[in-house]
Amino acid sequence: MGRGRAPCCAKVGLNRGSWTPQEDMRLITYIQKHGHTNWRALPKQAGLLRCGKSCRLRWINYLRPDLKRGNFTADEEETIIRLHGLLGNKWSKIAACLPGRTDNEIKNVWNTHLKKNVAPREKQKAGAAGKNDDGAASGDAGTPATAASSSASSSMTTNNNSGRSDNSGDHCGTSREPDDAIDVSLLQLDDIDVSDMLVDAPPAAQPMLSPCSSSSLTTCVGGVEELIELPVIEIEPEIWSIIDGESAGAPDASRGDATAPCTGTAAVSTSEAEEAANDWWLENLEKELGLWGPAEDTQAHPELLDHIAGFSPLGALELERDPVSTYFQTAPAVDHLPFCYDHEQQQDGSPPSR
DNA sequence: AATCCAGTCAACCGCAACCTA
DNA sequence: ATAGGTTGCGGTTGACTGGAT
Numbered sequence: 001m002g003r004g005r006a007p008c009c010a011k012v013g014l015n016r017g018s019w020t021p022q023e024d025m026r027l028i029t030y031i032q033k034h035g036h037t038n039w040r041a042l043p044k045q046a047g048l049l050r051c052g053k054s055c056r057l058r059w060i061n062y063l064r065p066d067l068k069r070g071n072f073t074a075d076e077e078e079t080i081i082r083l084h085g086l087l088g089n090k091w092s093k094i095a096a097c098l099p100g101r102t103d104n105e106i107k108n109v110w111n112t113h114l115k116k117n118v119a120p121r122e123k124q125k126a127g128a129a130g131k132n133d134d135g136a137a138s139g140d141a142g143t144p145a146t147a148a149s150s151s152a153s154s155s156m157t158t159n160n161n162s163g164r165s166d167n168s169g170d171h172c173g174t175s176r177e178p179d180d181a182i183d184v185s186l187l188q189l190d191d192i193d194v195s196d197m198l199v200d201a202p203p204a205a206q207p208m209l210s211p212c213s214s215s216s217l218t219t220c221v222g223g224v225e226e227l228i229e230l231p232v233i234e235i236e237p238e239i240w241s242i243i244d245g246e247s248a249g250a251p252d253a254s255r256g257d258a259t260a261p262c263t264g265t266a267a268v269s270t271s272e273a274e275e276a277a278n279d280w281w282l283e284n285l286e287k288e289l290g291l292w293g294p295a296e297d298t299q300a301h302p303e304l305l306d307h308i309a310g311f312s313p314l315g316a317l318e319l320e321r322d323p324v325s326t327y328f329q330t331a332p333a334v335d336h337l338p339f340c341y342d343h344e345q346q347q348d349g350s351p352p353s354r
Numbered sequence: 355a356a357t358c359c360a361g362t363c364a365a366c367c368g369c370a371a372c373c374t375a
Numbered sequence: 376a377t378a379g380g381t382t383g384c385g386g387t388t389g390a391c392t393g394g395a396t
Contacts, residue, residue: 018364018390040381056382057365092384103384108363111386 015049019058023048027055028063061104068100072109080106081118 015023030046036059039052048055061067072080076098083094091103091110098106 016366038381053367053382054365060383061364089385104364107385112362 013049014043014051014054016054019050019062023050024058024063027059031059031063057104061102066100067102072101076101077109077114077117080110080114084110084114084118 019027026046026048030042030048034045036042036056039056042048042052043050043055046055050058079098080094083097087093089107091107095101095103095106
């Protein structure tokens with residue numbers, strides 16, 4: 001719906017603006033089946049009238065299952081402030097230290113309120129610095145450069161490798177590090193207690209996060225990014241029709257890829273944890289599609305159409321929002337990470353803001 | 355009740371970095 | 376070595392929302 005700049009000429013004929021639940025569903029389903037090895041080709045293969053860039057952004061910033069929704073905690077905000085003081089507008093690097101948060105999200109938070117909060121602190125600090133000439137003058141984080149943490153550097157490196165949650169996907173220590181970029185691992189982060197940065201990634205949870213991918217659902221085996229290990233969910237062609245609000249005709253050609261049984265490309269779950277994750281994912285997706293429970297109860301119901309279109313009359317049911325947002329309601333990032341999420345347990349008992 | 359306005363955030367763009375042939 | 380293609384990052388935009396008037 002026309003957010004952002006005017007369209008560039010190359011994208012005439014493609015959908016733009018806000019994503020519909022149908023598009024979200026299609027993207028999620030496609031990625032869980034085939035991964036996202038080629039964003040450029042993805043929309044065509046998934047039957048989406050979007051450019052690859054748009055798909056990637058949507059996935060990274062909104063659809064990734066490992067995203068944490070809801071307000072930033074005070075700890076997270078403090079971490080952002082500190083890291084921004086060190087790194088500046090390196091949002092992806094900051095996001096790397098905040099599991100479940102995206103660079104876009106962090107950027108928005110910074111620009112909307114953190115920046116304002118920091119400004120007074122900076123003034124305050126400047127005043128204090130006038131008295132203590134060398135104390136804590138660097139950075140705008142308002143954190144004195146004290147308490148050298150000998151493990152800060154290595155911890156940060158570890159975090160970058162294991163707690164990756166931003167959208168860059170390449171902070172595996174392998175590539176795409178601009179020469180002039182600040183290597184966090186090389187910084188003398190004397191003024192940062194890195195443990196504070198991992199506010200929402202307790203050590204036990206971190207191994208669950210992918211060390212090398214934009215999606216925590218990818219795995220890094222021998223440095224090679226594997227396909228996403230999400231459960232395989234077979235979406236019947238009729239469901240696509242329902243999702244798309246189409247008549248129950250045959251799916252179009254472009255849809256074929258997305259709906260075809262996933263034979264060779266889908267990763268096979270190998271552990272119980274992954275199976276649990278698969279169950280969770282399947283369950284949620286089914287719920288989102290209104291397929292949870294007796295199939296005939298929901299399939300092809302008008303309510304489903306309304307529901308999927310985001311105008312559900314389902315009322316008090318948890319499914320009252322569009323399927324994808326419902327998915328987020330029940331899938332707080334870290335907790336819902338495939339291998340540990342208990343979908344019955346809301347992270348903090350309250351829905352995300354917004 | 356209607357209008358205004360500031361804040362929020364999803365999505366866009368351009369560019370730089372990286373990859374591959 | 377390099378040209379073309381792809382991906383990721385950071386800045387910006389503007390629709391949406393809720394509170395204030």
